[in-house]
Structure formats: C-alpha cells, structure tokens
Amino acid sequence: MNLTDRYLKTRKLTETICSHLQTEDYVVQPIGDVSPPKWHLGHTTWFFETFILKPYFMGYQEYSPEFNYVFNSYYETVGNRVIRTDRGNLSRPTVSDIYRYREYVDEAMVNFLCHEPSADVKELLTLGFNHEEQHQELLYTDIKYILGHNPLFPAYNKNYISPKAEKVNSDFISMPEDVYEIGFNGDGFCFDNELNRHKVYLSNYQISPDLVSNAEYLEFINADGYHDFRHWHAEGWDWVKNNKTEAPLYWHLIDGEWHNYTFRGLEPLNIKEPVCHISFFEAYAYAAWKGMRLPTEFEWEAAADQFKWGKSWEWTESSYLPYPGFAKAPGAIGEYNGKFMVNQKVLRGASEVTSPGHSRATYRNFFQTNLRWQFTGIRLAK
Amino acid sequence: MNLTDRYLKTRKLTETICSHLQTEDYVVQPIGDVSPPKWHLGHTTWFFETFILKPYFMGYQEYSPEFNYVFNSYYETVGNRVIRTDRGNLSRPTVSDIYRYREYVDEAMVNFLCHEPSADVKELLTLGFNHEEQHQELLYTDIKYILGHNPLFPAYNKNYISPKAEKVNSDFISMPEDVYEIGFNGDGFCFDNELNRHKVYLSNYQISPDLVSNAEYLEFINADGYHDFRHWHAEGWDWVKNNKTEAPLYWHLIDGEWHNYTFRGLEPLNIKEPVCHISFFEAYAYAAWKGMRLPTEFEWEAAADQFKWGKSWEWTESSYLPYPGFAKAPGAIGEYNGKFMVNQKVLRGASEVTSPGHSRATYRNFFQTNLRWQFTGIRLAK
C-alpha cells in the first residue's frame, strides 16, 4: 500500500469507529483514564500536524493555535497542555469543529504526500499510523466505559460481533530451560520499547495454550476468592477492599444471574468467552488461587508461536522496564515510551479491539496494576 | 395571564436561554455545583410530570421510567437519584431525547390545563413555575461557568446586553432603631422560607443605596486585601490560601490589564459595573477592610424600598435560618427549603439573570460561603 492509501485508510478507520456515536457521546470523561472520543479525534490529527506538517510541509498554515493547546496530550516539550482529567469539561471545540480540523489536516497531508518524503519523515509517518491505531483501540475502550457506565446501558452497536469463543482445552505447553532471544528483529516497524533484541535465560516452564474463561473465573468468585486475602498482593487486597470489588468490570448480578455489558448492551454472561476487564491484581489472585502463576513477558514471547493470541491483552508478571541498550529518541518523540517505565506491568498479545495488524509477538503493552477498562485477560503458567 | 399561557411562557423562556448553545455545551459539568444544561431541561420537565401529571392527570402515561431516575434531583423521597456530581458523565439521554421529553410533557400539560385544576394543583403549578424560573437563572450561571472555564473563552451570545452601570453616589440611608415587620404578607406566591411574617428589633443602622463597584473592589485588591489575614474570617483566610484566590471569579490579569469573562467573551474589565462573582468570604473581607460590615437580611428588607436592587444577589451577614413558626410541608415538596437551613448565608435582591418577576423584597436566596459562580455582589452597611 502506498503512503497516501495507508494514511487515508488509517484515518478512515478512526472515523468508522466513531460512526455509531451520538454527538453527546464524544464529549464526556467519566474517569481520568478515559478520554472523550472527540479528544482522540483531535489529538491524532494534532500529531500529524505537529510532527509532520509544521516542520516539513513548507508553507503549511497551522489550523489554529488553540487546537495545539487543547489536543496536545502528554508531551511536556510541546506547548502547554490541558490537564488530562479536565478534558471532559470542554464543550468546545465542538465535534463538527474537530471533524473540520481533520479534513483540513487530511487534505494537507494528501498534498504533502504527493512528493515522496524523506526517510526521516517516513519513519515519523509510520509512528503516526501506529499512534493512531493505539488511539483506535482507546476509542473502543473509552466508548465502552462511557456507555457501559450510563444507567441506561445504551448499545454502541446492536450488530457488534464478538470473536468466537472456543476453548482449545489441550495440555499446557512445555518449554525447556534455555537462553532465548527476546525483542524485535524484523524489517518493519516496532516501538522503541521492543529493542534491543537480547538474550534471556529461562528455566523450564509450562504455559497454557488458552485464556482463562468466564466459566473458570466464576469458580474463583464462587469459591469466595474476592474475600480471601491469601490469594492477593497486600496492595491488591487493599484495592479489593477500598473498591468493594466483587467481579470483573462490566459484570452485573441481576436477580441472581450474572450479566455483562457488551457493545450490544447488557446481556447474560457468556461463560465460554475469555474473562476480560480485570486488573493485574485480579489476574494474579486468580492464578495464585489455582496454584499457578502468570507468565513473564519473556516466557510469553518465547512460546508465542505455539498458541493463538489476540482475544485479550494478557497480564504478565513482568514489570515494564527497558531492555538492555534501550535509548530514548531525542525531543518530543523520545517521550513516547521510556517515561512510563515504572510501576506498570507488561501485557502481551492483542485484544478484539486492537486495530488489525497493529500488534505482534514482540509487542509490549503496559498499564498500571489497578486498571480494568482495557480488554485484559489471563493466561496461566507454571 | 391564564395558566396555560403562563405555563407555555415559562417553558419557552427556558428554551430561549438554551438557544445559543451547541449540543456539546448541554453535556458537561466542570464542577459539582454546576449542572449540565440538558439536566436542567430534563429536571424541570420531570417536576411537572412527577408532581402534576402522574398524580393528577388520569390516564397519563409516564414518558420513561429511566428519565425519572436520571432527572430526579435532591428529592430523597422520590426514587433513586443519580449522584449529583456524576451528571456530567451521562451522554444519554441525548439533547434531542430530552427535547422530545419536554414536548411530550408540554403537550400533556396543555391538555391537562384545558380543565380548571383544583386549588391544590394550582399551588403546585405555581411552585413549578417558580421552580423552573430558579433553574432559568441556574442555566445562565452554569452556562457562564462552562464557557467561561473553556480555554477558548467562547461567547455565549455576542449581542448579550449587560445592565447599565450607573452609580447613585448618594449618602448612606439612615434607618432608626425600631421593631420592623419582616417576611412575606402579600397575596401572590412566596416560598415557605419567607414565612412567617414576624417582628424583628433593629438598632440604628445605615445602609448604602449602591452596590460596591469593580473600581472600588480594585482598591481592595491593590491594597493587598487578599494577603492580609486581618480582614478575613479564619475559615475565609484558609479558603484564600488554599485556592490562591487573588480576584473575583472570571477576572484575568492579562499583560497587566484586568479582563473579565462576560457572556460576550473575554473583555477589558468595566470598572463602573458592580463587582460580581465573589464569595461571602470576599464580601465580608471587603467590608471589614472598609471599616464597615454587610447588612443583616432584616436590615436589608426593612430598607429595601429606599434603594434599587436587582443587579446582583447581595450577600448578607445573616445565616439562612427558619423564621418563627416556619413549618415544612409534608412529602417531597416539603424538602424544598428547610433542609438547607444550616451553614449557608442569605442573599437578598436579584441579579441580571434572575427571571423577570421572580424575586421580591422578601425573597431569600441562599448559598454556602465559598461559592462564586452565582451573580453575587456587595452592599455595605454600618
């Protein structure tokens, strides 16, 4: 695919995801981790304007200095930024304003791409595509949170099709003690956190070919797993008690029957599906209760070609840390990943709402241990 | 005016106030005290549906049980209520949904009013009109907060006309020591908190015929009034320090010049206008710095026919307490006023955004001592 096609396809998918929304759905921010959908629309546009058009497209006229202020996210080096938790208070710019901004930047980008860009710019473009794909997934997760926490439980899309729930039910995969190579080594794009490729010594281990299902997780709930401190980290136990957590996010016990909010609305729980929307604390406690553990990210990667993945981001035991030789890029782009490498856990795989082709076996996703609004599940190891 | 006309006129004014809004402006709730405009639209409608149509209009079909849940406000006796600070997270029902709800209820109300209602119902209707008028003022104050805290400072209405700023500049009015009658005693409507009419003994006092202007308040700022604890209550001083308050709400010092956010957008400060959007703490401190004090609500009412009022709600020294013989009405309506009679201050008068004819000399408005988003000003006494 040429760059213009790739650009337009990426941009189009973002808007397709939003096509099921009402104007009001674009605006709200029920918790700090969730961004209003209109912010994602603006921020991904701001990325191309700021890092490609302004520095590299001679004669480009900035759309609006105010938009730079409003849609800058976490980049401390570029202008001021609106406090992350305050985005849901901004009714302006309106959704229409932002779609006009997208059109303006898209038109400029198409013009810019008439000429073959330099290798440096191509690299930035690829980063921009991958960046927008990350926000496509965030659009799904944030929209689910917004609608799923509305007391009316409106559907996002009544015809949304969940991935088929099937259990492999085969034995754990046995992996031999050895030195393994970990990290990206292909030709295409990877994030800086997948480098350097390096050697890791792994002891013998076994890893499940399957994710833990809702049925299996229900056994943990029914065995009073949420009320026995012995399965939990001390910090996880505090989290359970402070939040009075009793089940995964989006689960509702109605007249004695478990329901689950999905993109189609509130439905009886499908017990065959992988358990989803759990925190690291819950994943760890479940594994402890089973007398097993979570795999490290290295164990996961070393075995990844022996199982299917992609239905849920999978919590690993590994903390999110730099690989040997990791180096931050200079400037604003360099802020991309390194500054988050503390007090977060690595997730491997991909989820049903990850953009097609976005992830790979060396991909390192990461979140704090208490978060549940992402599509997060459990693969066991021992 | 007949009841149908009064009803339609009241309902129309609410919608006229909102006619300057974009859909997105209806949704957000930047602080807990502010409600999203769409909530006001729904809640005032819910009031007529709940207290008139459902109990008194035979055969009336409730619009939606979910709307009862969403638009109930502080009435503990009627169903569950959505937590007050959570309203800004609800993208549904949409603005269009709510306008449809208004149309449905309005049509039913017009049908209902074809027949002369009983005296009891007329009383509830009048309460409903006054209730909606209160929300009309809240719409203005909340919209101002929403747009005035947006970093783009959008105008609500570029053609909005502020009341003429003119100073009387005459002497303080002298009032003799005497027993005065306080409280409502006319024929029309009043709130329960204006009753009973009763006698109050007042010592000699003097009260200003004018409100304190921005120019006068600037002298206090320039005299470092915000940095001298001696003018402030202990709690007020904590408030100033914790909030780093340096000026009234909506004032911005830009390149050394004071600006003020108005319904027309950000403008240079008009120093002739009454100072507005200040807390009780600030009103008290200003008066203390001048060597004067705020009037009590009784002093205010006793002298009210000797000065003009209506440009700003005026903080009084009086705490909001029941008059002798005050009695709560039974049921949900009885929750209207009495339960707020603690830790709030009485404001007298009216503001530029009070609905026409809504206030009177015996009217008792009330807010907590730290709030500034209402149109609140200062009249001095000594």
Place this chain on the structure above:
Amino acid sequence: MNLTDRYLKTRKLTETICSHLQTEDYVVQPIGDVSPPKWHLGHTTWFFETFILKPYFMGYQEYSPEFNYVFNSYYETVGNRVIRTDRGNLSRPTVSDIYRYREYVDEAMVNFLCHEPSADVKELLTLGFNHEEQHQELLYTDIKYILGHNPLFPAYNKNYISPKAEKVNSDFISMPEDVYEIGFNGDGFCFDNELNRHKVYLSNYQISPDLVSNAEYLEFINADGYHDFRHWHAEGWDWVKNNKTEAPLYWHLIDGEWHNYTFRGLEPLNIKEPVCHISFFEAYAYAAWKGMRLPTEFEWEAAADQFKWGKSWEWTESSYLPYPGFAKAPGAIGEYNGKFMVNQKVLRGASEVTSPGHSRATYRNFFQTNLRWQFTGIRLAK
C-alpha cells in the same frame, strides 16, 4: 482573691487535671480538633509570657524562642506557628521541659504581680485566666478523646464522679412575646462576643426545663432516627451517611447492650443522664423527630433564670454572629473571637467539665455543626 492567688489557683487547676495522666498521654493527637495535653500546658504558659511578661515586665528574659514557635496557636500576628494538625508529631519539648517552662513563667509572674499592675494589664490578666479556664475544659475533652479512642479503654480516673442525673420532669416554660435585652451587662469579665447588650424581639415560645436524657435519645435511635433522611438537614444527612453514624460519640453496642466510655472507663449506659457528645446535626434531627426545635440563643438567654443549666453545653439554632456594635480589639488579642463568626453554631450553658465560675447566662460558646468531642447536649423548644 488577690491577683497572685487567682493566678496560682488557675495554674494549679490545670496541673491537677493532668495529674492523672501518664507521660505518653500528654503527647498524642488522634484528630486535628484534639490537641496533645502537653500543648495546652505550653500554650497557656506562652499566653502569659507573650502578652504580659514580654511587653510589661522590664528585664524579663524569654524562656526560649523555640517555645514561642511551638506554642503559639492560631494567632496569625505572632510569629510562625506549627500547623495545628501536626502537634501530635512533636515528641519535643518533652513533658518535663514544659513543666519547667511553666515553673519559670509562674515564678516570673509571681514576681511581676508583687507590684499592682495597671488597669490595662489587669484586663489582660483576666483574659489570661479565662483563656486558661477554656483550655482546662479542652484538656478534659481532649483527654477523654485520647483515652476513649484507645482500644484498651483506659480510665482517666477510676474515682471520677459524674454529676447527679435527675430529671425535673416539669412542664415546658412559657415565655411571652416581647422585646428582651440580650448580652452582658454586669461588672465583671465578659468576652467581646457577649457585647453589645441589645434588644431582641421574641415571639411567644416554650422551652424545656430539662435536658434530653439518654433514655429519650435511645427512643430516637430505636425509632430508626439515624436512617430516616426526613429528620435531617441535607448536610447532616450526608454527614450521617459518610461517617456511618449510629449513636452518640463514646457509645458502644456490646453484645446487644449499650455502653458508654466515661472518665472511669467503659460502663453500661446510664440512661438517666443527659445525652452528651452529639453533633448539632443530631440535636437538630432529634428535635425534628420530636416535632419540636432547638431554642435560639436569645430564647435560651431570656429564659435562663427559670431553669438549671451546666451539665452539657446546649446546641442552639443560632449561628455564631456578631451582636450589634461588636468591635474587634486591635492587635493579636483582637483575633480572639470575631474571626470565628461564620459557619458555627452557638452553644449556651456549661458542661460538667467547665471550670467553676467560668460560664454565665450570657456566655457564648461555639463549634462547627459536625463536632462531637465536646460535652454537648439538647434542650428542646417549641
């Protein structure tokens, strides 16, 4: 009594109150409202040193500049102050250090009082005596909180004698509508907040000759008074729910029987005693449940010679506000009362731990509506 005797007697009583303590009891501060006993010992000493010895006793050598820093309380005009909520973190100066400080200042005071002081100084001395008496009561209330919140429930003094619990059980006292004179007008000492004496117009009212007893308050609890929002202010209802309040402070339901922590330790509840350690919110709710109300401070004072008082500070409906003509004294002494005149309620009477002779019928005590660690009770009016 001459000034030296009065001084020594006052100082001695403070130390007698502390004579039942262990060294460790002097140190802790379980909540911000409670001060460590050793702080009271130091602060009352600091008062005489700062306002009498340093300005008026030629050649007086300050004991320690550090003590000025540590024992200053809320006086913003005098040096820096240690944050009020941080006092319990200070292990130094030790209790012995502070007793040495007291001895040093007492010796200097006795020398100073060998010569008849000026009228101005006598006035400050009298203020100092009354100030120390206020801290004597705070010592009792704070010690009760410290020991009463220890899981071992240690006794303060196993031989402590509570006032005799007797009910008058006579009818409510009827008071006629009239203009009454309110405020201090004797020869002796009064606080600035008791002035000016002024006229207040009161409607007919009735006031109970007795305080509400534990037995009566139990009826409110047993009638589910803590779970029915209709009796409560909106703010009081939030307070009940946030604190899960179910009974007065120091009450414990043990094996189905109510117990009460007293200065003698944990005891079965004496149902004949006046209910004590309740917030204004609870006093108001109890009165509302009874279909009555709390008296205003003016109603209380006008009838005070017709009933006995002194077993519990009595919550009134009145907010703590200045009397007509109230004027702050200049300087640090002027900070004494006026700056607290917002968002607090007046309490009248005295409690069993008020120092003998300290209170009077015009005395105005005051606290925030949520506080319970003082000895606070209920007298009804209607």
Place this chain on the structure above:
Amino acid sequence: MNLTDRYLKTRKLTETICSHLQTEDYVVQPIGDVSPPKWHLGHTTWFFETFILKPYFMGYQEYSPEFNYVFNSYYETVGNRVIRTDRGNLSRPTVSDIYRYREYVDEAMVNFLCHEPSADVKELLTLGFNHEEQHQELLYTDIKYILGHNPLFPAYNKNYISPKAEKVNSDFISMPEDVYEIGFNGDGFCFDNELNRHKVYLSNYQISPDLVSNAEYLEFINADGYHDFRHWHAEGWDWVKNNKTEAPLYWHLIDGEWHNYTFRGLEPLNIKEPVCHISFFEAYAYAAWKGMRLPTEFEWEAAADQFKWGKSWEWTESSYLPYPGFAKAPGAIGEYNGKFMVNQKVLRGASEVTSPGHSRATYRNFFQTNLRWQFTGIRLAK
C-alpha cells in the same frame, strides 16, 4: 554463639538503640510509614510470643490478649490489627508497660531455650532474630524521621559516629556478557525471596565501584535537575511537582548554605558522604541526567564481590518480583515477603544502620519508588 546468647544479644541491641530516647519519642508517628519506637519494641516481642512461645512452650501464659491486638502488624491471619496509620494515636500501653512485656517474654524465652528446640523451632527462631534486626534498622530510620522533623531538630546522640566518607575514584568495573548464577546458596539463613538460585543472562555492562556523593548530587541540583522533566519518569515528575521536592530528605538550605539533619542534629552538609535519603525517582533522574542508568539487581549481585557496599541501600532498576520457583510458606509466616512483590523496587547492599551481619550479597530489600526515609543511595551503571 548458642541460641540463648544469640537471642539475648539481639534483644539487647534493640534496647540499646532506644537508650537515647525520651519517653515522648517512643510515642509519635509523623507519617504512616514511620512506626512509633514503642510499637517496634512491642511488635518484635509479640513475634516471639506468637510464633514460638504460644505454639511450642507448654504451659506458657499469654501476657495479655490486648497486646496481641495492638502489636500484630500486617499479618492478616492472626487476630485483628490496629490500623497501621493509627499507631501514633495510642498512648497506652505505656513505654514502661512494653518494657515489662519484653522482660516477661524474654524470661519465658530463656526458660524455653534451656531445652534444645526442634529444627522447625530453630528455623522460626532464626527468622525471629532476622525479623528483629529488620526492626532495629527501622528504629533508626523512624527515630531519625521523628527527631529530624521536629522544629527543634534535637540530636538523637551527639556522639553518633557516621561511617568514614571516602571515594575510591577508580574506573567503572567492566563485566562480560554471560550467564550468571543469582540467589542464595550458602548454609546459613536467607529470606524466602532470595530463592531459588537461578541463572540470568546478562549483556556486557559496567558498574561503578563507588556510590554517588553529596558533591556529585549537588551538581544535579545546581544544573536544575529538579526542574527539567526530561530526566524523570512521568510518575516521578508528578511526584516532584506535587511535593515541591528540591533536594534529598533532611537537606535544608539555610542562608544559602546546605545543611543536613544527622543523628547529631543539624550540620553543614558533608559533601564527601554518599548522597542518602533519596527516592527511586530521584536516583533514576540523577542517572538519566548523567547519561547513565541504575544497575539491575542481577548486575549488582554478579559484581558485588568487586566493590565495597554497606553505606546506603542502593536503588536498582529491578522491580521486586519472585525468583523462578519461589514458593510462599504456608500460614502466617508465608505472608512475610511474597505479598509485597508488586510495585516496589529492589534495593541491594546495606546501610550504616543495618544491624551487623544482617545483610549479604544476595539480600533483597525493597521499597516503593517514592519513599525516602530509609538510608537510600545511588550506584551508577552503564
């Protein structure tokens, strides 16, 4: 050394550390991480009573059921526990009470040890000695915090001798890429978190033979390191801004000169000493500013026999995670380490206040990334 001697020597050292304290110093808890010294005295005693005497010493009479309640710490399986942050509010049991408890338990332990205990009990005893040694270090760190945050800056011991400050100043140690064995493999005691010994593959690296000195850290401060977000993790940058951190804990800039609170009181900063009392965030930022990094715990251990350590616990880049094959012991003892293995960083080495012989090259200490009250320093790697 026989078991009785080892027991008595361990117990004695705890009391020697406390011998410099005033009674009041034993009581306070300025922050949640700090425990009152008297709590440490009681808790270490409780440990021997609960895990040795009660289960294994026939006929042993528990000292007091209340002490079990008060001195239990984080062990969820054993009785209730006093909320960790509430310990500083407890004036009882008094310091004397607790010393009596120690005597009682010590006497019982000496009697118990007259007979050679079983291997199981010996293991528990060794755990008890190591547990008490950990609290000996905590006594130092907590006492330093208590006295060092008192505005009078009292000395703990005017004759306290700090370790000699000397720089090796030799080159970084070069370590070759290889598979290294990590974890404990000696004969003596180790904690469960040091097992299993296992293989780790390390790339080439270099590690400093020295700790970063105060002089070197001052360069970072003077280069405005605390005001440049680029050196910091995102979470670290928030921490700096929220806490307005400008220097290590205990540093005070007085009249332009840096001072440091030591056990001897406030002193001019000794720039030759290792920088101490910094958070992980600061250690990371310093290393980033130098263009280097912190070692992993594996790099540290693999090189530990080539440099001196013991002056400061050394922050590593490694998160605190289980080694391969790590298994929790069953029961209360099993809660010891495993439940803390999330969101904490490993520290290696020992500090000047670590009990003699307590640490070793495989020892894994661990704390949250924001904590500074421990003696924590920096060793660089690249």
